[in-house]
Amino acid sequence: MKFALIGSNISQSYSKTIHENLLINNYQLLQIKDIKDVFNYDLKGFNVTHPFKEDIIPYLSSMDDIAKETRAVNTVLKKNNHYIGFNTDYEGFKAMMAYNHVDFQGKNVLILGNGASSRTVEHYLMKQNVKSLTKLVRTIKGDHEDLIKNQNKYMDTHIIINTTTVGMSPHTKDKLILNFHNFPECTLVIDIIYNPYRSKLLIEAEKFNIKTINGLYMLLIQAKKAQEIWLNQTIDLNTVNKVYHHLINQYINLVLIGMPLSGKTTYGQLIAKALNKKWIDTDIKIEEYSQLKIPQIFKLSGEEKFREIESQVIDLIHQNQGIIISTGGGVILNHTNIEKLKENGLIIYINNQTTNLNNIDFSHRPLINNLDDIKKMKEKRDPIYKEVADIEMIIDESNPFSVERFRDSVYEYFNH
Numbered sequence: 001m002k003f004a005l006i007g008s009n010i011s012q013s014y015s016k017t018i019h020e021n022l023l024i025n026n027y028q029l030l031q032i033k034d035i036k037d038v039f040n041y042d043l044k045g046f047n048v049t050h051p052f053k054e055d056i057i058p059y060l061s062s063m064d065d066i067a068k069e070t071r072a073v074n075t076v077l078k079k080n081n082h083y084i085g086f087n088t089d090y091e092g093f094k095a096m097m098a099y100n101h102v103d104f105q106g107k108n109v110l111i112l113g114n115g116a117s118s119r120t121v122e123h124y125l126m127k128q129n130v131k132s133l134t135k136l137v138r139t140i141k142g143d144h145e146d147l148i149k150n151q152n153k154y155m156d157t158h159i160i161i162n163t164t165t166v167g168m169s170p171h172t173k174d175k176l177i178l179n180f181h182n183f184p185e186c187t188l189v190i191d192i193i194y195n196p197y198r199s200k201l202l203i204e205a206e207k208f209n210i211k212t213i214n215g216l217y218m219l220l221i222q223a224k225k226a227q228e229i230w231l232n233q234t235i236d237l238n239t240v241n242k243v244y245h246h247l248i249n250q251y252i253n254l255v256l257i258g259m260p261l262s263g264k265t266t267y268g269q270l271i272a273k274a275l276n277k278k279w280i281d282t283d284i285k286i287e288e289y290s291q292l293k294i295p296q297i298f299k300l301s302g303e304e305k306f307r308e309i310e311s312q313v314i315d316l317i318h319q320n321q322g323i324i325i326s327t328g329g330g331v332i333l334n335h336t337n338i339e340k341l342k343e344n345g346l347i348i349y350i351n352n353q354t355t356n357l358n359n360i361d362f363s364h365r366p367l368i369n370n371l372d373d374i375k376k377m378k379e380k381r382d383p384i385y386k387e388v389a390d391i392e393m394i395i396d397e398s399n400p401f402s403v404e405r406f407r408d409s410v411y412e413y414f415n416h
């Protein structure tokens with residue numbers, strides 16, 4: 001039996017990974033230009049994504065209620081030579097909101113976009129007792145819509161949900177369409193994009209200390225529901241959780257930040273080995289790239305030049321997925337570095353309070369010569385490490401580092 005995803009820009013989709021890790025073992029990504037092309041393949045069932053969620057409707061014999069009401073179909077089942085449409089995105093979004101304990105009651109909500117996915121999200125919100133709901137759009141097509149350029153009229157917005165494809169991989173550098181200075185009351189931004197892990201919109205929201213949720217869990221649950229329809233059997237939560245962790249493992253980088261001598265290099269290497277992952281140490285890359293040792297770069301060209309090379313290296317490596325990255329302690333001094341690392345990565349602050357300075361050869365570390373230098377540096381940087389990190393891992397006498405501990409803290413992060 002054959003299954004597939006159809007859409008116009010799907011090479012970066014995780015659907016193949018998800019479906020083949022659930023119950024089916026043959027799922028293809030079919031990039032097509034015309035919706036009619038899907039009928040050239042002998043498919044038992046398929047998923048539909050942008051821009052065909054509404055275009056598929058004329059070819060269907062029947063639809064479930066939510067698909068009818070939203071005019072958005074993301075799952076199709078072929079049965080007795082007829083095609084039946086379903087909207088499992090709805091269940092995906094609903095499950096994602098429950099998983100993250102999101103409460104919309106009494107909230108002013110902005111949806112970005114007025115395509116098929118916006119109608120699925122809207123359908124859910126209609127039942128949540130929101131105070132107000134407006135769509136910010138490029139071209140007005142319906143009620144409760146306003147142009148993006150009028151965003152400053154919505155100062156009292158509490159929650160923003162992006163349903164557009166702006167910022168989706170591979171177009172991660174797309175221009176941001178919101179200015180968060182316009183939303184002083186906003187406490188939550190949801191982006192249904194899951195690749196990159198954090199879109200530009202989410203990274204920008206986090207700069208304003210706004211909580212964020214990406215679309216990975218929604219993607220997983222809509223896929224689970226689709227398979228339940230195609231195979232006519234239920235999939236238990238245990239299987240779903242396993243696939244969720246598989247996705248995190250495969251696509252999200254684990255990025256170690258923290259003070260010099262905290263163990264980023266040593267632990268990063270240990271973690272990579274234990275988890276069988278690729279490891280990059282940005283300092284090693286800098287040395288390869290410049291063909292000079294780090295103290296030489298500082299001596300010959302100064303810190304500014306070193307920081308420039310460091311940023312170039314971050315730019316070169318940040319699009320990896322599923323790897324371990326050990327950074328140099330000063331990587332946080334340039335916020336652009338952190339924004340890039342956040343795109344596909346979880347940022348983990350190794351706050352090591354046991355650093356033993358006996359026998360240390362300071363000649364490899366141009367910015368520190370003694371304990372006092374380290375103390376001063378930590379005072380200045382500790383707030384920044386804390387601010388940008390997703391997880392802070394404190395290491396002291398009673399809580400030593402271990403790969404298991406590290407792994408557990410990442411696991412816990414994703415299992416609120």
Ligand SMILES: Nc1ncnc2c1ncn2[C@@H]1O[C@H](COP(=O)(O)OP(=O)(O)O)[C@@H](O)[C@H]1O
Nearest residue numbers: 259260261262263264265266355356359360361
């Ligand atoms: N040159 C050195 N000589 C002796 N021990 C060292 C040296 N460099 C690091 N260590 C030991 O390894 C630990 C971690 O260092 P490292 O992994 O290089 O940290 P980071 O990458 O965070 O600067 C330090 O706490 C120290 O005990």
Ligand SMILES: O=C(O)C1=C[C@@H](OP(=O)(O)O)[C@@H](O)[C@H](O)C1
Nearest residue numbers: 259260261283328329330365366
């Ligand atoms: O903290 C810093 O500014 C630096 C830390 C070093 O890396 P480690 O943190 O791995 O020692 C290295 O990048 C360079 O000497 C600058």
Ligand SMILES: [Mg+2]
Nearest residue numbers: 264265283327
């Ligand atoms: Mg290091």
